[in-house]
Amino acid sequence: MQSSPATEPVRYSFLGPRGTFCFAALQQVASEDTATFVPAVDVPSALRMVRAGQTDAAVVPIENSVEGGVNATLDSLTAGSPLEIRGEMLVPIAFSLAVRPGTRAADIRRVATHPHAWAQCRTWIAEHLTDAVHVPATSTAAAARELAENPDADFDAAICAVPTTGVYGLVSLSDEIADNRNAVTRFIKVSKPGEIPPATGSDKTTLMVRLASEKPGALLEMLQQFAAVGVNLSRIESRPAGDQLGRYAFSLDAEGHIHDERVQAALVGLHRICPEVTFLGSYARADRQVTRLHAGTSDEDFGAARTWVASLLSRVTR
């Protein structure tokens, strides 16, 4: 990724097809007017395209989503040649009941969608489409596309992401059919190591860390490297470190940017005490929440402290 606008990534792989929630996330960071969108059948495939140079970046879910899970993403990020996160996007998980123009609710007998989407609209369906039968699809968007493009499709409606309805020329009978009306899924933009986006004051740094041992203190010691320098964690997930029984790996989101001295200090500590630390990117938070600084942890505080220590060091006899 170069900084010149002319050479902005123009090819994006994403968890397709067009119309998925992941597609909506991609639309937040790129336009098809200036970029090529390349659908992938799953998260590993989307990332594989980046690694192979077939696309310049990928947009994939990083938190539990309807069609693909965070673990597939976390594992694929670190299994293979290095990739880094460049940004994150939030997408509301709102479903439409999409039909062909002219179809009425009373006409609906069979509804196509991804099994997970069906599960998330179960209450609404039980009330409004009592006798409807589920026709499974590989994604919510695939169901909508089939409905739109195949006159012989064996179903009358599709449950898909709200924006998808328009993508395929369908009509929404309701946009509020999800049982949980406030669900939001987080997606990330991933590319090969290259330029790290500048610090914004509202940043996140993602890491994968292995612990040296399994004593109760090992996790604590690792977290103390963050606490000692005032870096908060907004996400921590233990991951089985497959190669060795009883060893842990942790996927972490730390508040702050590698450009912040306190984040650098935490990383120095992790590198020293952990057998493996993988940097997975520093990037702007989607929620734009400004990082709260704790006393003594600003760049100025670090600078003043280092200046003092340097002045002492300069007096050591050589």
Place this chain on the structure above:
Amino acid sequence: MQSSPATEPVRYSFLGPRGTFCFAALQQVASEDTATFVPAVDVPSALRMVRAGQTDAAVVPIENSVEGGVNATLDSLTAGSPLEIRGEMLVPIAFSLAVRPGTRAADIRRVATHPHAWAQCRTWIAEHLTDAVHVPATSTAAAARELAENPDADFDAAICAVPTTGVYGLVSLSDEIADNRNAVTRFIKVSKPGEIPPATGSDKTTLMVRLASEKPGALLEMLQQFAAVGVNLSRIESRPAGDQLGRYAFSLDAEGHIHDERVQAALVGLHRICPEVTFLGSYARADRQVTRLHAGTSDEDFGAARTWVASLLSRVTR
């Protein structure tokens, strides 16, 4: 759940239909000879049946599985009337390419399975069934059942859990089609609060904990309650605590049983400093790995320490 064998739970809900990986997990703890197996369409439904008294226990995935995710389970466990974990089971994630007797590999044009299962066999399929098309299904077992029971099914093969093939009278053309041959998924048995199974020396205690604040020290302080008494964590996952921005909840597996003094001491500490602690069960580990005790943390060590303190306390003037 009563302790008399005659009144063992006889009705189990599980993530159905028969033949799922979850079904295989259920078969590890119960037999259809003495129990009734009730399939549920998703994890929340399986748990809802227990809450409603329609089943005595449920078996559901607790770690990323092919057909249902850990997050749905974690969220459903704590959203609703109390449920507790009574045991865990490990199931190898091995897929069969199941066909009707007589079908040859060369005959296969369309393959039904859950989208996630399809994704996990992609490499093998690309090599061995180059031109096969994916027909999505709501579960791997549903695909197998449809193939077995519906002569008009519009596909020639199903990808399903290895044991499922026999369940439906199908034939396996290969049992080694998963891209990752070592995958294992963890399932749990859940019931209403009642008798907690006895300590075995190889136990796990699952908790959901909220932190009072979001300062970097808050997570550390919580973990110090475990470290101070020598209790190791084998799993930790931050969960967004939906009600309040910036507040965290953590899903934890602690090594040990509520019967162990050190686990009790950790829980006393959590109860004191955390606004909310939910006990989700003490139960035997599926891997039978014996809990390693750290110096000074055995029941004897706690007993001796409490005896000493009690002797001091007895001397305080009243």
Place this chain on the structure above:
Amino acid sequence: MQSSPATEPVRYSFLGPRGTFCFAALQQVASEDTATFVPAVDVPSALRMVRAGQTDAAVVPIENSVEGGVNATLDSLTAGSPLEIRGEMLVPIAFSLAVRPGTRAADIRRVATHPHAWAQCRTWIAEHLTDAVHVPATSTAAAARELAENPDADFDAAICAVPTTGVYGLVSLSDEIADNRNAVTRFIKVSKPGEIPPATGSDKTTLMVRLASEKPGALLEMLQQFAAVGVNLSRIESRPAGDQLGRYAFSLDAEGHIHDERVQAALVGLHRICPEVTFLGSYARADRQVTRLHAGTSDEDFGAARTWVASLLSRVTR
């Protein structure tokens, strides 16, 4: 020490002779009308008298004082049969320039006092008694007594504790001759193990603790036993643990009383992880400062937490 007033300790050993700062401390807790005061030549002797049953209690300095040091006291407390602290007293370190009636400042050529007292009045002496010569004495009180009782004493004035002047019938030419006008020394009342005074809400618990190892984490782990239960330390001093190179012992004052659940919990932790913990008493603070409770550390908080854990424990199958 019995609780009946009639049998209150009636024999006190103290760092003598009468008129020392230690004597002033003793006067804060006992009256010669009802008790016998037995002067000792040094701190170990005062404690030895208690151990031998020659006195019921001893009053000795526990923080740097003019005539005897904290270390002698700390070491003597733990070297020998058990002793415990029953209370503490604060004595302002104010010196008099004591003379026989009739002596004027201009007459003073030679001034007797303990070498440490002389050092603490050096500035005043340099200004007001420019040519005076120091005659060393074993204590400030001994100097005053000699001046009062021995007409042939080879000095004209004594520097002694302010109250001492009157004890020996001398006259003070100034009570403000100390270079530091705000110095205060802490003394303790010590007796054999017996009844521990009741909690007052403003208490202190004194401990001597050995660490198992010298790794940087060992001290931290010990202190975490206090922090985990919200117990503050008001004093910590490392002491060489003479028997083994590189091992530490720590003399600690913890805020709170053994009657407080949080102090009990801290002691249980210390007993578990430290090779040696010596309880040296729970007693009222001299400054009457009420112990600040941190969230989640009151007896009620502990009680509620233990009740919850007990309710879980009661459900474990036996």
Place this chain on the structure above:
Amino acid sequence: MQSSPATEPVRYSFLGPRGTFCFAALQQVASEDTATFVPAVDVPSALRMVRAGQTDAAVVPIENSVEGGVNATLDSLTAGSPLEIRGEMLVPIAFSLAVRPGTRAADIRRVATHPHAWAQCRTWIAEHLTDAVHVPATSTAAAARELAENPDADFDAAICAVPTTGVYGLVSLSDEIADNRNAVTRFIKVSKPGEIPPATGSDKTTLMVRLASEKPGALLEMLQQFAAVGVNLSRIESRPAGDQLGRYAFSLDAEGHIHDERVQAALVGLHRICPEVTFLGSYARADRQVTRLHAGTSDEDFGAARTWVASLLSRVTR
């Protein structure tokens, strides 16, 4: 202090007079052949001479000694213009019973010495000089000098440091009269800020640190700055921070030299989180014990970690 031998400090103040234990400590680092020894009447005076430029360095006790205490030294070090520790020396606390040539034990009626020395030989005296009377002196050396130089002294013997006997031409009747035969006192060499002696691999760094608050976690947080970078403490003493009730100051000896990266990292941390940190010197340990390095805390470990972080930082877009 310059590094050229020709300009080595040639004037030393010490806790006099000649013949004290402090004098013995001074003799370990300087010879009267090439340096001037200036006796001071107390520790503050010895340090004042350095501050005033009257001497180039001072040698004073830093741990409880017979004639002067650590607290006077600790307080004087930080109360006034900056001073730093340049080295430490250990002196065995062995006492002689010194007499004029010809005096026999049976002739001894009155024994002069500092009150603290008298206390430390009490057992031996009780056995061997049953009826001897104590004549107090300002120091052990002052007693010896008076005995040697004043034929009219009103005592027959002096208890003094073993080497002192010869200094004043006296004869020792016994060199083993101390009740504790293994006592050793630590002394330090102090000078104005200037060149810091080079790291030897067996070093100590002395600090005075104030804490921002008195919550139980504050001390812990301070110590975590050391633990997080693997720096062990060999001494910690809480000191009342006179200016504000409930605030603590701590006098610390950390293992290692300001030249060590881990010590620098600890100091950066202290400077950031503590309202006041005073550097009191990095210098060779008297016991020559090599500092044990913990995994991940060598200069190489720090260097490798910083190099990694720098490589990440270099990729941040500017």
